[in-house]
Amino acid sequence: MTSFLPRLAVVAALVFALAAPAWAHFGMIIPKAPVADMDQKSLTLEFSFSHPFGGEGMNLVRPKAAGVAFEGQTTDLRDALVPAKVMDHDAFTLNYAFKRPGVYTFFMEPEPYWEPAEDVSIIHYTKVSVAAFGGDEGWDEPLGLKTEIVPMLRPFGNWAGNTFVGQVLLDGKPVPGAEVEVELYNQGRFAMPTEYNETQVVKADAQGVFAFTCPQPGWWGFAALSEADYTLPAASGPDKGKDKGVELGAVFWTYMAPWQ
Numbered sequence: 001m002t003s004f005l006p007r008l009a010v011v012a013a014l015v016f017a018l019a020a021p022a023w024a025h026f027g028m029i030i031p032k033a034p035v036a037d038m039d040q041k042s043l044t045l046e047f048s049f050s051h052p053f054g055g056e057g058m059n060l061v062r063p064k065a066a067g068v069a070f071e072g073q074t075t076d077l078r079d080a081l082v083p084a085k086v087m088d089h090d091a092f093t094l095n096y097a098f099k100r101p102g103v104y105t106f107f108m109e110p111e112p113y114w115e116p117a118e119d120v121s122i123i124h125y126t127k128v129s130v131a132a133f134g135g136d137e138g139w140d141e142p143l144g145l146k147t148e149i150v151p152m153l154r155p156f157g158n159w160a161g162n163t164f165v166g167q168v169l170l171d172g173k174p175v176p177g178a179e180v181e182v183e184l185y186n187q188g189r190f191a192m193p194t195e196y197n198e199t200q201v202v203k204a205d206a207q208g209v210f211a212f213t214c215p216q217p218g219w220w221g222f223a224a225l226s227e228a229d230y231t232l233p234a235a236s237g238p239d240k241g242k243d244k245g246v247e248l249g250a251v252f253w254t255y256m257a258p259w260q
């Protein structure tokens with residue numbers, strides 16, 4: 001009886017640790033609408049670092065780089081990001097006015113995020129492609145980021161049930177057997193039958209190519225994770241200043257429309 005309470009506390013702490021979604025964070029760039037058209041010539045995009053299925057936010061400081069690539073030209077938009085709250089945490093919005101038909105790929109390179117629970121710093125290079133005014137060229141071009149997913153399914157005009165196919169690049173080269181985490185931006189629609197259901201995991205083949213069928217409408221995020229060939233000092237905690245590993249994520253967001 002005397003040992004009952006402490007044991008309960010240990011069990012409670014363990015359950016809490018297991019329930020904490022430690023692996024499910026994604027860099028996110030989510031446009032208010034999947035395409036720009038004559039009715040919506042400008043769109044607001046949300047930049048955050050969050051748990052898309054569970055709906056829990058983390059704080060994002062102003063990214064090291066943010067911009068848009070269009071017809072091979074990159075425009076710096078870092079200073080155009082406006083501080084905002086996403087999932088109750090620090091994030092940014094960007095209002096962007098589309099001028100010409102084509103495919104606009106928005107991206108960010110966040111500052112390293114020190115994650116004590118995983119003993120690594122995390123950098124998620126994040127992309128989303130917005131097609132405008134009927135243009136559809138250039139969606140399959142890499143941007144030249146440190147790591148990125150290059151879509152092989154045209155990443156707009158898709159339906160729930162389509163299969164997303166992408167290639168994972170690190171330093172411009174395919175990553176054989178890359179591990180890719182997948183989450184739906186759930187926004188409270190679906191409950192988790194088990195904690196494993198929060199994030200799906202698929203592996204790429206020898207060419208770094210992976211495929212995943214998206215069974216529900218909404219924004220789907222794909223995060224291909226690699227270990228960096230460099231270290232960074234821990235930003236806080238007991239190990240502050242010590243060299244630690246860096247998780248590089250190549251994140252791609254794409255929208256699947258409901259059949260209606």
Ligand SMILES: [Cu+2]
Nearest residue numbers: 021022024025
């Ligand atoms: Cu997290």
